Amino acid sequence: MNASLKILCLFFTLYSFDVFAQPVTPGEHGLKEFRIEDKKLGTINFYVDTTNLKSKSPLFIETNGSGGMPLCLYIKGQKFVTTYTSYSSLLLDKTKDKFHYVILGKPGTAFCDTLSLDMGVEEFQKNGAKAVMLNYRFSPEYTKRLSLYWRVEATKVVVSYLIKHGFWDRTKLVAYGYSEGGQVVPALAVAEKRITHVISVVGSGLNQFYGDILEWRIKAQRGEISQQGAQDSIVSYMAKVTDIYKNPNNVTKEFGGHSYKRWASFGSSIPFEKPQKVKYTNLLN
Incomplete structure (x- = not known):
């Protein structure tokens, strides 16, 4: 199962269905x-909860996971329809009374899109994540623009807009990110000095290419695969990683469902090192 499918499965587990x-x-x-x-x-779409829209409040910015999925996906199957969201409705509910909850859309991606699947509800409940991954196509604009740089800089632009238009009360400015977003927020905290709190959830601490390498080594240690099998997989994998770094701005070549540009941009940042460069406080303070 590739990284994108793993993340989509996580979305289906944690978020609205x-x-x-x-x-x-x-x-x-x-x-x-x-x-x-x-x-x-380019175009930056972002969304703010409407609970206390006209009041000044602390800001809570959710930075969601990887992929060019819309924040809302309307799925039409055989004799059923459903919606899936790639933002956390639980976070929205928990923060909207005390914060302005804010989330950015991905580049070139509308708030909601429609996907038709040739399957019944029972099959969808078993294999829906894989079906969505195989059938939904990210927009060309997403592939062209998406990178760590885009996500950090776009969020900075949104923060400046919210401050200029009187949304922030100049107390807490929280950057919360999960998965790919968990890798974005440490870099964002370094680039955006007005952020006061950082929450990184299930984002890699090291260069994200280490994940698969460690997984092969662990499987070999457990006896699930041979040491030679692990080494062979790593050698093949590193050949692809090397090609990515040789073509860091390429948006036509893909790996794991993402462009080389996306992989190279995130591979250039070590999330674990970022907190050392920024002073931050605990959200519970």
């Missing part, structure tokens, strides 16, 4: 959509 109600607009999710046109970054 509803076979009855199908909210598909930002407003139906309790969010207001904003748009910024930036000369370098």
